Amino acid sequence: MARASKLPVAVLGATGAVGQRFVQLLAAHPWFEIAVVTGSERSVGRRYGEVTRWILPEAIPAAVAGLTVQPTEQVAEVPIAFSALPTEQARALEPQWARAGVFVCSNASAFRMDPLVPLLIPEVNPEHLGIVERQQRERGWRGAIITNPNCATITLVIPLKPLHDAFGVQRLMVTTLQAVSGAGYPGVASLDILDNLIPNIADGGEEAKIESEPRKLLGRLVDGSFQDAPLGISAQVTRVPVLDGHTAAVAVAFARRPAPDEAIACLREWRAPEPVRSLPSAPPAPVVVRDEPDRPQPRRDRDLYGGMGTTVGRVRSCSLFDLRFVALSHNTIRGAAGGAILNAELLVAQGIVG
Structure with a gap:
């Protein structure tokens, strides 16, 4: 256009x-x-x-x-x-x-x-x-x-969307490792964050946002009103000494349990709806799946597609839920x-x- x-x-x-x-x-x-x-x-x-x-x-x-x-x-x-x-x-x-x-x-x-x-x-x-x-x-x-x-919600929900459509997300646990830039400037004091991590986000409401916003995002608009998706979500947030890039470690239970290869294929094949694909800021693929056992990493992956991409890795079975994965995106670009x-x-x- x-x-x-x-x-x-x-x-x-x-x-x-x-x-x-x-x-x-x-x-x-x-x-x-x-x-x-x-x-x-x-x-x-x-x-x-x-x-x-x-x-x-x-x-x-x-x-x-x-x-x-x-x-x-x-x-x-x-x-x-x-x-x-x-x-x-x-x-x-x-x-x-x-x-x-x-x-x-x-x-x-x-x-x-x-x-x-x-x-x-x-x-x-x-x-x-x-x-x-x-x-x-x-x-x-x-x-x-x-x-x-919320910037961490975006990191979580983008890979959840195709998985929810294909397999039906029922409940999940997520732990976030959130960059210091998410706190704005001057942000977190250096004596608090260097050689450290903080198992909370300053405003105290970050976990509530992550537990509520995905339900609205993955829900439906019916007769002019939003109907939330019936998801159970438990979130734990941490601030870590990374400049940019929020990471989410996720465990998910589905209505139909996918094998890891099925989930990976689902993520790789997913594309944005047609009107969105040609937008100037839209990434070529919403999600990129990495096969390496040590990815994604903020320093290596946060700038994917100019910071608008989301990287997923470590997709594997979970002994308590059905599937585990790690997701990462740039918090002040894709997430803001x-x-x-x-x-x-x-x-x-x-x-x-x-």
Whole structure:
């Protein structure tokens, strides 16, 4: 799908770690062009390049560095806004943008479980965008809010989707090993994380997100309402001294037990639905299965397909459940900014925006 001109977009909370990823990934995007960046009160009225403590290896894109930071409370005339706002700010401000006609693609958790808001992974549940018209009608909004899941949830659910469709996931246990970049900047103190791991994530709600969000993602939209998939999930989260890349060690019980070779074939053959495959940010294959006994590894596998790929390895039988595997994806790209950008691309491709 080619576009004659790029759509102007806003990045809300652009100076933070995820906001910077949005800026980086949108800098050369074929469909979108950053027209507005917003930030905190201390940043408003100053140039983005002057107030941002840039933590990514590439330089700040020149076209964005010169933009004046706007207050998030001031809704801009753009069709799409990418939100990297903290949860409480998102809860207060994202509806203002949606009410004014902007489609907010949010990385925040504030509205993920809202019964009128799609929690979206385009390869997994693109049909959930069917709730948008009801959201607009009942909330009185000209725009809408579309959310992407928790970064660790994405790592888990992408390989679960084809396995669930083929064999029927019933219950699972997952332990995550989550990178320090997931804590934002300045994140976890070095004296806490170096030579160490922390068996918790700071906000205390990470496990609850991983235990609830997959049910919505793998559920169905029936007569304008979400019906959650009946999955039993037990999650344990840990913070580990890795810069980028969340890893999930998963054990799954199915309605029909697959042999490891069957599961591997299922994962390798799975492709995104047709409308999603041609989106600019979509990976060529949602999942890549590695045969080596020591993969995936964050340093080697997190940048697959520009950080939008998910790598699975160690697919094997489980003595307590049916199947075990390890999954990995890039938490600030696939699990955050890149995932929200892919959501926006689907909105455009389906004619909802643009």
